[in-house]
Amino acid sequence: MDSTGQTPSRESHVLVVDDDPQLRLLVSRLLRASGYRVTGAANGDEMHAAMASNAFDLVVLDVMLPGASGFDLCRELRRGSAVPVIMLTARGSEADRVEGLDLGADDYLAKPFSPRELVARINAVMRRVRADGAPNALTPARAFRFSGWTLDVARRELTDPQGSIVDLSTGEFDMLRAFVEAAGKVLGRDLLLDLAKNRVATGYDRVIDVQISRLRKKIERDEASEPMIRTIRGTGYMFMPTVERIS
Amino acid sequence: MKSRFDTIQLRTVAVLLFGLGLFHLASLWTYQVGLRSELDLNNESRLAERLVSIKRAVLALPATEREAIAHSLSDGAVEVHWSSVSLASSSRQADPSIGALRDRLLSLEPELAGQQLIVSAPPATGGGIDPHRIDVSIHGADEGWLNISVTRLAGPHGTMHGVIWSTTLMGLGVVLIAILMVRWLTRPLRVLGVAAKRSYSGAEPVEVALDGPREIRELALAFNDMQRRIKRLVDDRTQTLAAVSHDLKTPLTRLRLRAAELGPHSSADDIEADLDEMEAMLDASLMFLKGEQVDEPSRTIDLPALLQTIRDDLIDAGHDVSLSAPACLPFNGRHLPLKRAFTNLIWNAVRYGSRARMALIAEDVAVILTIDDDGPGIAANEIESVFAPFKRLDTSRNRETGGVGLGLTIARTVIRGHGGEVSLENRAGGGLRAIVRLPRPL
Numbered sequence: 001m002d003s004t005g006q007t008p009s010r011e012s013h014v015l016v017v018d019d020d021p022q023l024r025l026l027v028s029r030l031l032r033a034s035g036y037r038v039t040g041a042a043n044g045d046e047m048h049a050a051m052a053s054n055a056f057d058l059v060v061l062d063v064m065l066p067g068a069s070g071f072d073l074c075r076e077l078r079r080g081s082a083v084p085v086i087m088l089t090a091r092g093s094e095a096d097r098v099e100g101l102d103l104g105a106d107d108y109l110a111k112p113f114s115p116r117e118l119v120a121r122i123n124a125v126m127r128r129v130r131a132d133g134a135p136n137a138l139t140p141a142r143a144f145r146f147s148g149w150t151l152d153v154a155r156r157e158l159t160d161p162q163g164s165i166v167d168l169s170t171g172e173f174d175m176l177r178a179f180v181e182a183a184g185k186v187l188g189r190d191l192l193l194d195l196a197k198n199r200v201a202t203g204y205d206r207v208i209d210v211q212i213s214r215l216r217k218k219i220e221r222d223e224a225s226e227p228m229i230r231t232i233r234g235t236g237y238m239f240m241p242t243v244e245r246i247s
Numbered sequence: 248m249k250s251r252f253d254t255i256q257l258r259t260v261a262v263l264l265f266g267l268g269l270f271h272l273a274s275l276w277t278y279q280v281g282l283r284s285e286l287d288l289n290n291e292s293r294l295a296e297r298l299v300s301i302k303r304a305v306l307a308l309p310a311t312e313r314e315a316i317a318h319s320l321s322d323g324a325v326e327v328h329w330s331s332v333s334l335a336s337s338s339r340q341a342d343p344s345i346g347a348l349r350d351r352l353l354s355l356e357p358e359l360a361g362q363q364l365i366v367s368a369p370p371a372t373g374g375g376i377d378p379h380r381i382d383v384s385i386h387g388a389d390e391g392w393l394n395i396s397v398t399r400l401a402g403p404h405g406t407m408h409g410v411i412w413s414t415t416l417m418g419l420g421v422v423l424i425a426i427l428m429v430r431w432l433t434r435p436l437r438v439l440g441v442a443a444k445r446s447y448s449g450a451e452p453v454e455v456a457l458d459g460p461r462e463i464r465e466l467a468l469a470f471n472d473m474q475r476r477i478k479r480l481v482d483d484r485t486q487t488l489a490a491v492s493h494d495l496k497t498p499l500t501r502l503r504l505r506a507a508e509l510g511p512h513s514s515a516d517d518i519e520a521d522l523d524e525m526e527a528m529l530d531a532s533l534m535f536l537k538g539e540q541v542d543e544p545s546r547t548i549d550l551p552a553l554l555q556t557i558r559d560d561l562i563d564a565g566h567d568v569s570l571s572a573p574a575c576l577p578f579n580g581r582h583l584p585l586k587r588a589f590t591n592l593i594w595n596a597v598r599y600g601s602r603a604r605m606a607l608i609a610e611d612v613a614v615i616l617t618i619d620d621d622g623p624g625i626a627a628n629e630i631e632s633v634f635a636p637f638k639r640l641d642t643s644r645n646r647e648t649g650g651v652g653l654g655l656t657i658a659r660t661v662i663r664g665h666g667g668e669v670s671l672e673n674r675a676g677g678g679l680r681a682i683v684r685l686p687r688p689l
Contacts, residue, residue, distance in 0.1 A: 020497055020501075022501050023500060023504070026501055026504035026505065026508070027504065029504075029508065030504055030508075090494075090496040090497065111500045112496050112499035112500040112503050112526055113500065114503055160549060164549040164575075164577040165547065165582055166549045166552040167552045167556045167582070167586065168556065169560060172556075214555070214559055217555065218555065221574045221575050
């Protein structure tokens, strides 16, 4: 069981690229408070300069930048690096989101995002990177398939065996993603709690039970069939179906 | 006038019928008068000639043989006799038309003037004069009268019925052809009307084809131009508002981050709540501005899962929401707009009706979602107006309940965009019920 990556390690270094100096400062302070080392950059040139002199574990990239846009920078980045990228945008449209994710961004957040959400997403990406032992391959998994279901990571979308979209809350999605990425392994309550704690302020313990039961209701519709999420008494939960990774 | 002739088609037919009818009657009258005088003249000259030839033939013979020849000259139309008295009597020349006829006969054949010529109408059996015959008596040279009885040639009176029939038929023909022609003529106008309606209901301008007569082409051109200008105007405004809303997002993000820095402070939560509200208003405005513009494709969506997410989020926020739905119900639609529409309706129920009870039912042709609340309901006369943009009941209410009055507007726009309908009704036991009906293709 991988429980070492529950809190961000002190060494994790995040590059924040945003042209708004105030916002850059505020995000940097927030991430420092969450245990990250942070460097800021106002545009593409500064980003390249920073990356030439430092190794970063994650880049937070604003889409609307003067000169080269965040999309352009993300494309450039992906040519030579596998560093995780989280895009920030003021336009929350589906088309933007898919474009960003198609370019190889790991996640996508619409302004105005909640600080908790940003930290949760960064933690989730960092946790995945550490779980893989090394930064993701140049093309990270775009989707996972299990028992006829598809979890599209790029679109943050779950489809059932009949092809219907099954709506998930952000927390449910992150939980299911953690499950499919660690299929066949026991996921500790602590790790699941870590996933959820940046979103819900109180009642951590109960939150996990509630969220698991809600998720089960959505993916285990047929009571007769084998449950997908099995409770491992005392330790946590295990995702039972075989999972296929799609890049 | 308005009720009976409110289409160009009918009006054109009416004008055509009136004009053509008037023209037709006038020309018919002129034609009839001309034709009759021509005929009369023709008949009279023939009568005069015949009178002269009969007279010559009869008078050429001796008096004893005259009656015999007169008899043999008779036929159906003309009866000739030789007698010592005149059949026609000058005392019965009361009819001025008979006198005129005598004058005309004399002028046509001056030879008749030498003899004493009497023209008269014979007495009818029932009294008066017989209008169908003329008696002509010519005084012979040696004390005898040549009496000729002629059938009076009638004018073309008998043909009047035929004329009326042919006129009526012609009128009907004109109506029929006029209806067809005017249909053809006004078709571009109808096309324009249909296009205008469509352009009203949709965001995209509907170009009208430039055909038909010049006036209609010009109208279509002007209409297309107007549509483009309206679209440009709306687009400009939408873009301006979208840009403003968009630019507000960066300061909003900064505010959120600053609020987070306050830490466990009494006003931090209040600030967060204010920011949530501002963001919701901004989103609603942007959504409203986008209107029916569809940038998301239709997909199959599991409706119960969608409603579960909305319910769970509201339960987490401390509201009382329940859902009764089948385990799985696929529906073809646009995911995020539908989620927004349902959220707005459910949020309205918990905001104004303290709790929301949802029931989702699948019928053969439609999916029906009812959302009941325990609020005071809405006065019957205001139940439709709440769907109007920026409409908020009870204007004195302060904004602590949130919203800009776009929630129901957006919900209705989205649901109608899916071919469905949403309505509100007061429940018999109190509280309001929202009913969403979404058609399901078989």
